[in-house]
Amino acid sequence: MLAAAAICGMLWTLAPVLLKLRLKVNEIISTLMLNYIAANFLLHLLYGSWKDPRDNFPYSPAFRGFERLPDVFDGYNAAIVLAIIVTLFALWFIGISRAGLYLRFVDANPRVADAVGVPVRKMIIGTVLLSGALAGIAGFIVTAGQEGRLTQSFYQGYGFSGILIAFLARNNPLAATIVALLVALLFVAGRSLQVFYQIPFSMVQLIQAILVICVASSDFFIRHRMRLIQRGEQ
Amino acid sequence: MDMIANWLGNSPDFAVPFALAALGLILTERAGVLALGAEGLMLVGALAAIGAQLSFSTPMISLIMAMLAASVVSLLFALMVLVMRINQVIAGLALVFFCQGLTGLLGTLLEWTNHPVTGLGAVALWPLSELPLIGKVFVQNPLVYLTPLIFVGVVWFLYRSHAGLRLRAVGENPQAADAAGISVLGYRLAAILAGAALIGLAGGYISVLSTKMWIADMTGGRGCIAGDLCALVTVACPGGRCFIRLHRSLDPATGVHRHSFATVFCADDALRRDVAGDDLGRHGQGRRIRRLGQPAWCAG
Numbered sequence: 284m285l286a287a288a289a290i291c292g293m294l295w296t297l298a299p300v301l302l303k304l305r306l307k308v309n310e311i312i313s314t315l316m317l318n319y320i321a322a323n324f325l326l327h328l329l330y331g332s333w334k335d336p337r338d339n340f341p342y343s344p345a346f347r348g349f350e351r352l353p354d355v356f357d358g359y360n361a362a363i364v365l366a367i368i369v370t371l372f373a374l375w376f377i378g379i380s381r382a383g384l385y386l387r388f389v390d391a392n393p394r395v396a397d398a399v400g401v402p403v404r405k406m407i408i409g410t411v412l413l414s415g416a417l418a419g420i421a422g423f424i425v426t427a428g429q430e431g432r433l434t435q436s437f438y439q440g441y442g443f444s445g446i447l448i449a450f451l452a453r454n455n456p457l458a459a460t461i462v463a464l465l466v467a468l469l470f471v472a473g474r475s476l477q478v479f480y481q482i483p484f485s486m487v488q489l490i491q492a493i494l495v496i497c498v499a500s501s502d503f504f505i506r507h508r509m510r511l512i513q514r515g516e517q
Numbered sequence: 518m519d520m521i522a523n524w525l526g527n528s529p530d531f532a533v534p535f536a537l538a539a540l541g542l543i544l545t546e547r548a549g550v551l552a553l554g555a556e557g558l559m560l561v562g563a564l565a566a567i568g569a570q571l572s573f574s575t576p577m578i579s580l581i582m583a584m585l586a587a588s589v590v591s592l593l594f595a596l597m598v599l600v601m602r603i604n605q606v607i608a609g610l611a612l613v614f615f616c617q618g619l620t621g622l623l624g625t626l627l628e629w630t631n632h633p634v635t636g637l638g639a640v641a642l643w644p645l646s647e648l649p650l651i652g653k654v655f656v657q658n659p660l661v662y663l664t665p666l667i668f669v670g671v672v673w674f675l676y677r678s679h680a681g682l683r684l685r686a687v688g689e690n691p692q693a694a695d696a697a698g699i700s701v702l703g704y705r706l707a708a709i710l711a712g713a714a715l716i717g718l719a720g721g722y723i724s725v726l727s728t729k730m731w732i733a734d735m736t737g738g739r740g741c742i743a744g745d746l747c748a749l750v751t752v753a754c755p756g757g758r759c760f761i762r763l764h765r766s767l768d769p770a771t772g773v774h775r776h777s778f779a780t781v782f783c784a785d786d787a788l789r790r791d792v793a794g795d796d797l798g799r800h801g802q803g804r805r806i807r808r809l810g811q812p813a814w815c816a817g
Binding site (some may be wrong): 311315316319445446447450468484485486487488489490491492493495496499500502503 | 551553593597601602603604606607608610611612613614615617618619620621622624626632733742743
């Protein structure tokens with residue numbers, strides 16, 4: 284299941300990256316649209332052939348015991364081990380491996396990288412596919428770890444929060460783990476606030492957005508110094 | 518035969534929000550600002566319109582409130598993108614999140630959720646509305662008739678007016694525009710505000726005239742699809758809008774499996790984009806907004 288999730292995630296990102304490289308199709312819009320394709324295809328399956336035959340609700344039948352991620356210790360399933368492995372792998376990949384060096388080179392200046400002989404296209408395709416695979420694994424963790432079945436909206440909030448987490452962490456894998464934990468805290472706190480104090484869950488989204496806006500703006504104030512200019516002086 | 522007539526009659530109602538939002542996006546993108554926040558602005562417009570409708574029950578005021586509210590929220594986007602020079606993709610996504618949170622919160626706190634309102638009644642254009650098959654196309658609410666006029670106005674502005682020329686210059690080459698003495702930031706701000714007003718109008722249309730109530734996240738991805746449409750239209754693909762219109766309206770009328778249909782629709786949409794992109798890569802240089810999404814470093 285893990286492998287299937289990773290491979291499908293990979294295949295899903297194959298189309299946009301090839302289109303981007305071959306036809307210069309804007310990857311932001313093509314992937315945004317692919318989100319809708321995936322989401323609607325999921326609904327198609329859940330309302331159609333994968334509907335739970337027992338109660339006819341639009342979710343898949345519950346996974347059997349061996350299909351679930353096992354608990355490592357009480358209340359925490361193996362996803363957390365998987366996350367640690369992935370983080371270490373990403374750290375190694377970006378920071379230590381040769382591919383990581385190439386990757387940073389391509390990021391800094393693709394044309395120079397190409398001139399020096401770095402396989403730019405292969406690097407781009409490879410890393411995008413790898414990230415697709417990781418996203419696939421993330422979906423697998425949510426379904427097999429937490430929910431135990433495929434539901435209509437299991438993915439909601441994870442994808443876009445992922446983008447924002449990567450941004451908040453400045454693309455650093457270790458920082459991303461910490462930020463992800465903090466954002467998860469925010470989400471869990473939001474849920475219990477909703478249950479116990481009737482504070483709408485949208486509050487969490489709002490806080491998240493304000494956080495991102497503040498962090499993004501802080502960049503401006505780090506790089507620029509504000510100075511009052513008297514009239515007449517320039 | 519009835520099915521086709523109903524389908525044709527339903528089409529404009531589905532198409533108008535797309536058309537208006539796409540038009541707003543075209544305005545901002547022509548000025549070189551990548552507006553991914555359309556989804557959020559539509560929500561703001563929708564909520565503001567419902568709020569005004571519940572308080573004053575005058576659709577005119579509601580739609581104007583929708584435009585104003587979306588413009589005010591887009592000031593935040595303008596602040597992020599123009600003043601702080603934040604990456605426009607991040608700013609757009611943050612704006613969507615912000616608006617989703619804000620509208621969800623306000624909708625719940627002000628208790629505007631699930632209160633149906635009376636929108637505008639349909640107006641029949643008399644001689645046309647009696648036509649046999651396509652008669653129902655001409656029984657629509659007034660804003661539907663207004664939409665083509667808005668289109669003509671914006672097209673005239675972009676291609677026939679001096680300010681429109683400058684706006685396109687700002688989008689295509691901000692450095693040159695700046696050298697020619699055009700205020701890049703000023704034009705971009707104006708484009709963001711005007712575009713947001715149109716997007717807000719689209720949102721208001723959905724909530725007050727189409728669905729006639731507020732539900733959190735009610736726009737359901739229509740902002741993103743409008744963005745996609747806008748990309749289609751900017752690369753000179755006039756069939757795009759009609760196409761979507763057909764697709765969208767087919768589904769309630771025929772009762773085809775809704776989600777399978779939506780899947781096909783999105784796939785198809787993505788495919789069309791790719792074709793358009795292909796066209797663009799080979800010989801579409803002239804119509805491309807080259808500086809889309811890049812901050813205007815030169816100005817300021």
